[in-house]
Amino acid sequence: MKLNRARNDPIWGEIRSGLKPILGDGVKLVFPEIWTEGHLSWYREIEQSSFRPSLTYGEEEIMERLSEQDVLMMFITVDDHPEGLLLGYTFEGVSLETFYIDTIAVKQKGRGIGRIIMTVLIKWAKKMGYRQIQLDTEYENEKGFLLSSFYEHLGFKVVDIDDEIGNITMQLKL
Numbered sequence: 001m002k003l004n005r006a007r008n009d010p011i012w013g014e015i016r017s018g019l020k021p022i023l024g025d026g027v028k029l030v031f032p033e034i035w036t037e038g039h040l041s042w043y044r045e046i047e048q049s050s051f052r053p054s055l056t057y058g059e060e061e062i063m064e065r066l067s068e069q070d071v072l073m074m075f076i077t078v079d080d081h082p083e084g085l086l087l088g089y090t091f092e093g094v095s096l097e098t099f100y101i102d103t104i105a106v107k108q109k110g111r112g113i114g115r116i117i118m119t120v121l122i123k124w125a126k127k128m129g130y131r132q133i134q135l136d137t138e139y140e141n142e143k144g145f146l147l148s149s150f151y152e153h154l155g156f157k158v159v160d161i162d163d164e165i166g167n168i169t170m171q172l173k174l
């Protein structure tokens, strides 16, 4: 399974330079080409700091996602410790013109890290010729933080609401 065909795009340097003042000089972006146990344990560490157990993925669920098309699986590390992740891809269910964000999570919340990652991701998706970015998220997390407002600040609009499970679908036209 070959991941991260976009790994060498110089645009990712903008995430690193944006994050350096917040996370220090030890900040790095890691784009695995081959998935290893080490990556899985990074994934789990960040997930556990960010989601309640019912929202975390089993190993099989992660592997399913890593076998989608044009997978972007980025880790942010500081001094080789995981600090954040972004997982996105395209799939026919949403159309191949749509880049789908599956998960974004950072350990240190509310410091501007998520916004920097998303801002550069949006720029990259535009450059790649995608027509929109789409994601599904909980309307509100367990701490009452309105996830919709995080994405709305970046220009996303709600396009669908599933009241039963409290999920929303959001989209950004590029």
Ligand SMILES: CC(C)(COP(=O)(O)OP(=O)(O)OC[C@H]1O[C@@H](n2cnc3c(N)ncnc32)[C@H](O)[C@@H]1OP(=O)(O)O)[C@@H](O)C(=O)NCCC(=O)NCCS
Binding pocket: 050, 051, 102, 103, 104, 105, 106, 107, 108, 109, 110, 111, 112, 113, 114, 115, 116, 137, 138, 141, 145, 146, 147, 149, 150, 153
């Ligand atoms: C969602 C998440 C990625 C956002 O990243 P972040 O680095 O914490 O967010 P930022 O500090 O960049 O904040 C961006 C905006 O979101 C809002 N925000 C961030 N944290 C907030 C908080 N705790 N309460 C209220 N608003 C908040 C701010 O209004 C901010 O807007 P501004 O840029 O106009 O000031 C991060 O909080 C996280 O990992 N959460 C757990 C995982 C998750 O729920 N992921 C999303 C679904 S996949």
